[in-house]
């Protein structure tokens with residue numbers, strides 16, 4: 001697992017002209033508002049509260065590029081499914097992330113977060129199907145697993161995979177930002193996508 005000492009939020013971007021130009025591989029995090037994207041980012045980079053987490057959904061409004069060492073970027077994508085934004089804002093959001101996800105050469109994979117407790121929403125399914133269509137490597141992370149008893153993890157995994165029409169070529173990991181369960185496996189997936197399996201930075 002990559003040992004992270006240095007992280008920097010280098011850019012909050014809304015358009016391609018603002019994306020970083022260093023050329024490092026990028027891993028994006030997507031999921032509905034409040035699902036735990038910022039919390040996962042913080043666990044991966046060993047910070048308690050580097051990426052802003054909030055109990056108020058819809059806090060993150062831009063593509064946030066976190067530079068991890070001189071190796072890669074995590075891109076925190078603003079959450080979908082936040083009801084209180086206007087249709088116009090939603091359309092703008094859609095355009096921003098569609099442009100990023102379909103046109104960014106440096107993008108090596110997407111971590112799609114779902115809530116471990118629930119069947120994925122229609123928007124979760126749409127996002128997963130959409131990423132599949134563009135042949136983007138996907139890791140589905142079922143987060144907040146600390147909120148369900150261990151005995152139900154397998155059942156929840158089946159429910160989530162069935163609803164998403166999960167493809168075997170993708171990966172699935174149960175995670176908790178509270179217990180950090182799944183962190184090492186998520187790092188392994190990231191390193192494989194970003195560097196073809198060669199560990200760096202240790």
Ligand SMILES: Nc1nc2c(ncn2[C@@H]2O[C@H](COP(=O)(O)OP(=O)(O)OP(=O)(O)O)[C@@H](O)[C@H]2O)c(=O)[nH]1
Nearest residue numbers: 034035036037038039053054058059060079144177
């Ligand atoms: N128990 C538990 N709570 C979590 C976990 N992950 C996130 N949370 C909580 O869920 C809330 C939302 O987490 P964030 O990480 O801010 O969610 P986000 O997806 O970044 O939300 P937006 O930026 O609004 O899209 C916060 O109160 C977190 O503390 C987890 O694994 N377990």
Ligand SMILES: [Mg+2]
Nearest residue numbers: 037038052060
């Ligand atoms: Mg966030």
